[in-house]
Amino acid sequence: AWHCPYGILTRKNENNMQNALLENYREQVEYHLSKYPEGQQRSAVMPLLYIAQEHYGHVTQDGIEDIAEILDMDPTQVKSIAGFYTMYREKPKGKVWLHVCTDLPCALRGADEFYHELIDELGIEDGGTTEDGMFTAEHVMCLGACDRAPMLQANFRFHEHLDMDKMRDLMAKWRDDVNAALSPTDYGEEVGFKEAN
């Protein structure tokens, strides 16, 4: 099976290790280090942040220190990189992270209404997490799917041409089995996750 080198699809490992990233993801870490020239290992900070986020659930101080150790960087530098980008979460979030695009092109196709109906139904504010810890919903800028609005990414996977009926079905499925929000077999048909060979 193909293994996502970025850690986005890997499962959480609870072992308490010295350097959890090296212990659990050595192959992935070494792969990323090998992509960049000698002496430029710092380039791997972004892929390693994804792996840390997957391992710890969010980018924790432990994760930052693991990365700093591997890349021989100052932890504060690693932290500032994490803070600069929106896809690294610095706080715990719901099990399913919903990023709903409400940027102009999507808003012209009903995205604002869709988003507000969604957070009303979940009983949360913009950016909030449901009480059961299941869903966090945020509105985000353009995700490159403006022709398929309303749309969102759930744990970074595209779901497009949505309405609240479809959304309720998806959420029921994820409540049943949270792995379905991650599993490649659940991948929407319209987006071509294709066999290259």
Next chain:
Amino acid sequence: MDKHILLRELDTPDIHKFDVYSANGGWEGLKKALSMEPSEVIDLIKASNLRGRGGAGFPTGVKWSFIPQSEPIKYFVINADESEPGTFKDRQLMENNPYQLIEGTLIGAYAIQATAAYIYLRGEYWEMGMQLDRCIEKLREEGIIGENIFGSGFDIDMYTHLGAGAYICGEESALLNSLEGLLGQPRVRPPFPANKGGGLYKEPTVVNNVETMANVPWIMVNGADAYKAVGTEKSSGTKVFCLSGDIANPGNYELPLGTSVRELLFDYGGGAKDGREFKALLPSGASGPIIPLTDEVLDTEMTYEAFAALGTVLGSASFILLDDTRDIAWAASKMAKFFHHESCGKCTPCREGTYWIDKVMDRIMSGQATQKDVDNVFDVAGNIQGMTLCALGEFAANPILATIKNFPEDFAEYTNQTAVEPVAEPEPAAGD
């Protein structure tokens, strides 16, 4: 289009598969390039008049010719950050025709004698990144990436790198910083990426857009004249146009440059959504000036020159349509939010200006503003122009300047109702 140059999956299903791609002319362009001198490849791309599809429209062959051949280490970087609102063309190219992007990249890398190539994708496109990784792995097995490719003596390695959610990383110098593991903020230029000291790891570097590079194999096979025969004299070739917003059939359409706006919007786009009339067009996502969609505009040829003459830009050709029910002031407030969110904060006019514009636009939307606020926000936007380190500052000013200039009545709708005091002096941005 009878036969696509870029969206080839429409003519050849399964072109994303190695065997199908190879059986349909795949690698012919690369083999031809490898049989030529690198400088001859650059000359051919120059002669084809291919211009960058990432927004700026810079001639691609000319960009490659800036790379000093005397330097031993050089890089080729593909910009797949695609984050401009209304843009989803590079995504379709990578999803459906990934080998063509890779072949174009290999040709470009050979032309500048690069030591390695990186494809920088926005993080949200990680699945396309994984697909490209699988393609690259397949090509290593086939001996098309790696050492001595096709027995040419040329060695090349290729990797993907994921961003993590920052529009500014589409700006080429910010992209290079991000790739180096630094904060994704633009660099002071000169030195430019092509110069020693300015590129990736300070080595001479070419940065090209996905769509730009997907054209390259076709040009190698068919020649510069054949490419110039498509499109117009100054705007050669085809372009993928992204249609979004109030349009019946949103999506990507590949058409020769020089096609009329009318043909794109009506023959392909199916006209305005729900049988309404068009009001306005944003031709380059949120970053190019908005224009009223008049008959004159509908009859305009879609070329870089003709759009400049209309007072806007063709840019990435991400057409966002607004129909006659739309409030342009509201659209401006949406774009103000975008640029406020995406300003990287490195220079003051952009950081403070985008904050302030967003704030005043919120006030206008709340119905609490006067004409003075509108004048004020127009001034703030004007003061960003020409004062910033990168073009995001210009982009942020455009939605305000062009909406107020071209659609003043939409703003008057808000300000006529109120008689409250205008907002006072700009306040400093509160750390966001």
